[in-house]
Amino acid sequence: MIGRIVIDNVRPRTPTGLYPAKVTVGAPVVVSADIFRDGHDLLAARVRWRSVGKSAWQEAAMALTNPGLDLWQATFVPTALGRHELVVDAWTDAYATWRHKAETKLAAGQEIDTELEEGALVLEAAAGKQKGRDKATLVEAVRSLRSTSLPAAERLAPALTAGVAALLVGPPPNADVTTTAASLLWADRERALVGAWYELFPRSEGGLGGAADRLPAVASMGFDVVYLPPIHPIGRQFRKGPNNTLTAGPDDVGSPWAIGGREGGHASIHPDLGTFTDFAHLVARAADLGMEIALDYALQCSADHPWVTEHPEWFHQRPDGTIAYAENPPKKYQDIYPINFWPSTEPAREALWSACKDILDFWIARGVRIFRVDNPHTKPMAFWEWVIPAVQAENPDVLFLAEAFTRPKVMAKLAEVGFTQSYTYFTWRTEAAELQEYTEEVAMSDKADYMRPNFFPNTPDILAHPLRNAPASVFKLRLLLAATLVPSYGIYSGYELIENEPMSDANEEYFHSEKYEVRRRDWNDPRSIAPFVTKVNRIRRHHPALSRLRNITFHESSNEHILAYSKISDDWTDVVLVVVNLDGHDAQETTLGLDLAALGMPVDRQFEAYDEMTNQSFTWQGAHPYVRLDPSSEVAHVLHLRAL
Numbered sequence: 001m002i003g004r005i006v007i008d009n010v011r012p013r014t015p016t017g018l019y020p021a022k023v024t025v026g027a028p029v030v031v032s033a034d035i036f037r038d039g040h041d042l043l044a045a046r047v048r049w050r051s052v053g054k055s056a057w058q059e060a061a062m063a064l065t066n067p068g069l070d071l072w073q074a075t076f077v078p079t080a081l082g083r084h085e086l087v088v089d090a091w092t093d094a095y096a097t098w099r100h101k102a103e104t105k106l107a108a109g110q111e112i113d114t115e116l117e118e119g120a121l122v123l124e125a126a127a128g129k130q131k132g133r134d135k136a137t138l139v140e141a142v143r144s145l146r147s148t149s150l151p152a153a154e155r156l157a158p159a160l161t162a163g164v165a166a167l168l169v170g171p172p173p174n175a176d177v178t179t180t181a182a183s184l185l186w187a188d189r190e191r192a193l194v195g196a197w198y199e200l201f202p203r204s205e206g207g208l209g210g211a212a213d214r215l216p217a218v219a220s221m222g223f224d225v226v227y228l229p230p231i232h233p234i235g236r237q238f239r240k241g242p243n244n245t246l247t248a249g250p251d252d253v254g255s256p257w258a259i260g261g262r263e264g265g266h267a268s269i270h271p272d273l274g275t276f277t278d279f280a281h282l283v284a285r286a287a288d289l290g291m292e293i294a295l296d297y298a299l300q301c302s303a304d305h306p307w308v309t310e311h312p313e314w315f316h317q318r319p320d321g322t323i324a325y326a327e328n329p330p331k332k333y334q335d336i337y338p339i340n341f342w343p344s345t346e347p348a349r350e351a352l353w354s355a356c357k358d359i360l361d362f363w364i365a366r367g368v369r370i371f372r373v374d375n376p377h378t379k380p381m382a383f384w385e386w387v388i389p390a391v392q393a394e395n396p397d398v399l400f401l402a403e404a405f406t407r408p409k410v411m412a413k414l415a416e417v418g419f420t421q422s423y424t425y426f427t428w429r430t431e432a433a434e435l436q437e438y439t440e441e442v443a444m445s446d447k448a449d450y451m452r453p454n455f456f457p458n459t460p461d462i463l464a465h466p467l468r469n470a471p472a473s474v475f476k477l478r479l480l481l482a483a484t485l486v487p488s489y490g491i492y493s494g495y496e497l498i499e500n501e502p503m504s505d506a507n508e509e510y511f512h513s514e515k516y517e518v519r520r521r522d523w524n525d526p527r528s529i530a531p532f533v534t535k536v537n538r539i540r541r542h543h544p545a546l547s548r549l550r551n552i553t554f555h556e557s558s559n560e561h562i563l564a565y566s567k568i569s570d571d572w573t574d575v576v577l578v579v580v581n582l583d584g585h586d587a588q589e590t591t592l593g594l595d596l597a598a599l600g601m602p603v604d605r606q607f608e609a610y611d612e613m614t615n616q617s618f619t620w621q622g623a624h625p626y627v628r629l630d631p632s633s634e635v636a637h638v639l640h641l642r643a644l
Contacts, residue, residue, distance in 0.1 A: 003178040005043065005090045008034040012449035013183055014416045019385075020083060020186035021449045022420070024193040027548070028075045028570050029185075031062070035090045036070040042100060044093035046170070047074045049185070052083040061169065062088070078187040081396040085182040091175040094122050095168040102156060112152050119159050120145040126168050134167050186392075191224065191292065191370070192399050192420045193452060194547045196483065196537050197490025198223040199460070202231060203253060204493075204519045208274035212282045217523060219289035221530055222537025226286055227294040227372050227490070229460070229515075231279070233261035233270050235302020238325070238335040242517045243503065246334065255515050257298050257374065258335040260305025266359045276366070283367040294401070295363055298374035299356055300326065301337045307355075308337065313348045316340045341380050357387050360398075364391070370399045376414055377406040388418030401454060405462075415451035421488060426455040426481075427464045432563045432582060436554045439485050439565075443549050452549065455482035455489040463510050466584070468502045473631035474584035475500075476532050480636050483536050484578045485565070487547050496530045497521060539612045539638055544569040545576045556593030562627065564592055566641075572600055577609065580636040581629035589628040596623050602643050609639040619644070 010033045012021035023029045031047045045062040062074040078084065102115040120142045127138035141159040144150070158164070171177045198218050202211040208231070218226055234254040241248040248254060253272075263271055269279060286293050301307055307314055308323065315337055316324040326333035343349050360371065376384060391398055402419040404411050405427075415422050424442060429435050442453040457478040458467055466474055475498050482489035494514070501511040512519070523530075540546045545567040555564040555577075566577045577599070581588045594601070601607045609618040609625070613634060618625075629635065 004176050005035065005037045005092070005178040007045075007088050007090055007178055007180050010086075010088055010180055010183055011446070012185065014450045015412075015446075016416070017183065019416050019418065019450070020184035022192070022415075022452060023078050023084075023185050023187050025078050025081060025187050025189055027190070027193060028077050030073055030075050030550075031060075031086065031088070032071060032073045033062070033088050033090075033180075034070050035062075035064075035072045035088075037092065040097075042093045042096040043090055044096065044169075044171070045072050045074075045088060045090040047076065047086060047088050049076060049078075049084055049086040051080050052085055078185070081187055081189060082392075084185040084187055086185055087182050088180045089171065089177055091171040091177040094172060094175075095126075095165070098122055099160060103160075106152060106156065112156070116145045116152065116155055119156075123159060123164070123168075125172060129173070130167060137163055138167060188399065188420060189397050193549065194487040195224040195454075195490075196222060196540065197225040197227055197294070197454070197456075197488070198493065199227040199229070199490065200493040201229055201256070201460075201514050201519070202273050203256075203270075204514060204521070207272065208269075208278035208282050212278075212285045215282075215285050215289055215291065219291055221496075221534045222541065223291060225292050225294050225370060225490070227370075228296060230256040230259050230296045230298050231269055231273055232256070232259045232266055233263040233268055233304075234258050235261050235304035235335060237303035240335050240516050242512060244509070244513070244516055252516070253518055255335060256296075257300065257333075257515070258302040259298060259300060260302045260307070262304060265301070265305050265307060267362045279366065292370055293368060294370035294372050295368045296374055297360065297371040297400075299339055299359075299379060300374070301339065302335060303337060305337070307339075311348075311352070311355075313343045313345075314339055314352050338378065341383055353383060353386065356383070357390060360387070360391050361394075364395055364398060369395070369397055370401070372401045372403055373419070374403055376402045376419065377404045377410045381413060381417055384414060384419065385417040392418075403459075412447060412451055415447075421452045421454045423459075424453045424455060426453070426485075427457065427459075427462055430466050430582065432557070432560050435481070435485070435563060435582075436565075439552060440554070443486060443552050448550055452488065453486050455486050456491065457482050457489075458492050458495055460492055460510070460513060460515050462508050463500070463502050464508060467500055468508075470498075470500050470584065472498050472527065472529050473635050476529055477580055477582065477584050477631070477635040479529075479533060480536055480578075480638075481563075481580060483540055484546055484567070484576075484638065485552065487540075487549055491533075494519065494521060496528050496533055497523075497525055498527060498529065535613065536638075542612075543567075543574050543576050543640070545574040553595060553598045555595055557590045558593075559588055559590035561588040562590040562629065564590075564594075566599055568600065575599055575601070575641040577639040577641055578636060579627050579629070579639070581631055584631050584635065587628060587630035587632075589626070591624050591626055594623040594625070599641060600643075601641055606644045608642045608644055609637075610642070612638045612640060 046059050048057040048059040050057045060074045060076045062072040065073045098119050105112045123138050123142045144158040205211045205214045235258045239248040239254040241252045283293050326336040326338045399420040401421045402414045403423050429438050503509045503511050551567050553566050561583045564579045568575050606621045
């Protein structure tokens with residue numbers, strides 16, 4: 001039942017409240033709630049939180065930040081990984097209510113003898129809980145309130161000091177406290193929120209050993225995570241040839257996502273890539289360079305996977321007795337058998353799900369702490385609801401990225417039931433208005449309580465429209481957008497070499513896609529934009545403002561081809577303004593309309609705008625600076641703003 005005090009809309013939370021909202025260790029969490037009661041008495045509130053299983057609560061006072069909307073907020077910083085619970089308490093603030101009434105009547109010239117005695121009773125009750133100097137402070141204030149020899153204002157003054165107010169924090173004895181049911185939070189490590197991802201195929205580098213040799217160059221560009229597509233044996237039956245052709249030659253390598261062969265399945269390494277010793281070296285080399293290895297978790301099989309013969313009940317049987325291959329019409333994946341996650345018997349389902357978790361446990365034991373999950377929207381939500389918490393209960397530092405290019409509500413539900421991060425629709429957002437709308441949705445709406453975005457300009461599957469036959473300037477601006485709009489982004493290997501040839505005018509896939517063949521690249525190609533990528537990642541690491549999700553503000557531009565947005569660090573010491581020419585081909589100019597208050601910049605004096613991309617410094621004053629960007633030389637300004 002509703003208590004005397006109403007507490008609604010506690011955030012952060014997931015839509016159903018059945019699953020934990022997501023927070024990050026070391027990153028401030030803003031807790032908000034709508035709190036009100038009948039009448040005119042003033043309220044006080046606090047938030048309390050603790051790790052699940054711990055007895056001691058931590059707490060922070062909440063402040064009324066929007067009286068018209070009864071919105072209260074507090075901020076705290078999680079310090080431990082794992083599951084937390086959070087409650088909000090609210091009560092009638094007898095001291096604040098009395099103080100407001102007494103001060104208001106006194107200012108109006110009204111008699112306040114009754115109010116003085118009411119205050120004395122409030123402070124007297126509080127003094128009973130104190131000792132020593134604190135008790136003496138309250139007793140002295142009570143004595144002053146009951147004095148008959150002083151004017152009312154002087155009698156009141158000692159009870160209104162900051163020292164007295166500080167002693168009346170928290171609910172007094174017998175207060176009408178209303179407490180919410182516990183909300184759940186899951187606290188991840190920082191990499192769940194912040195990271196630059198780089199995807200590479202080990203077979204194109206000569207195997208796991210060659211991939212390890214490639215790592216220093218990737219690290220030098222400033223990447224944090226190196227993501228590997230499946231490294232398992234690849235099926236021979238129905239193997240795909242170059243450009244997804246149905247007939248493969250004897251030397252064609254096939255798709256890594258057609259997992260399984262006579263050498264083994266998901267717990268095996270393709271013999272052409274190397275051994276488990278080579279994999280351990282790769283993981284260790286990445287760690288030495290300050291990076292992590294992320295591994296693809298693709299729950300599907302080739303026709304040659306051991307599961308096909310050992311557990312035919314785990315697959316979809318066709319009426320003619322054959323096993324159904326994967327389809328996403330009009331696309332067909334003849335080389336892949338999807339798994340039937342809901343076989344006809346409960347023991348079969350339990351055995352299958354357990355085997356799928358065993359794959360994760362196997363690679364976690366070999367140093368993998370990040371998994372990019374292939375097509376999670378084609379598996380039951382119930383499976384993810386079970387397996388992700390089961391893994392994280394044993395290894396709370398493990399992260400899951402959902403590769404789910406699917407309907408918005410499905411993407412959101414995957415995030416709610418446990419996925420750490422999600423691919424997004426950024427890949428297809430190109431215009432200023434849609435970029436702003438979509439970024440505000442994933443960064444500023446309720447969805448950001450539980451769904452962390454990862455912006456990828458491209459993937460091995462997707463050469464998106466902006467990049468098809470595009471010049472280097474378009475590759476630069478798309479990368480810079482992804483890297484500065486949100487704190488996690490990624491690119492697929494070859495992006496820095498401006499690989500831009502599509503399969504056809506109607507097909508988003510690459511011509512000579514690395515999914516079906518080995519790609520040998522010249523990393524020393526003078527056309528490479530690796531120096532640009534390096535600079536962008538250096539700027540990301542240098543500016544704390546770019547490591548937060550929910551701190552973006554968009555600013556007006558008189559030109560629809562120019563997008564302007566800012567990010568500010570938690571302590572307001574780092575203010576970054578990004579201005580991007582979305583055209584990518586022609587020079588564009590604009591007059592900006594800056595929200596100076598949101599930027600914390602002065603209205604009446606100059607401030608510095610230092611461009612991290614060119615090391616130029618501009619002196620601006622007012623909200624309407626002029627900007628011109630020519631993509632032949634610079635696609636964007638990344639400006640560090642400082643008041644002069």
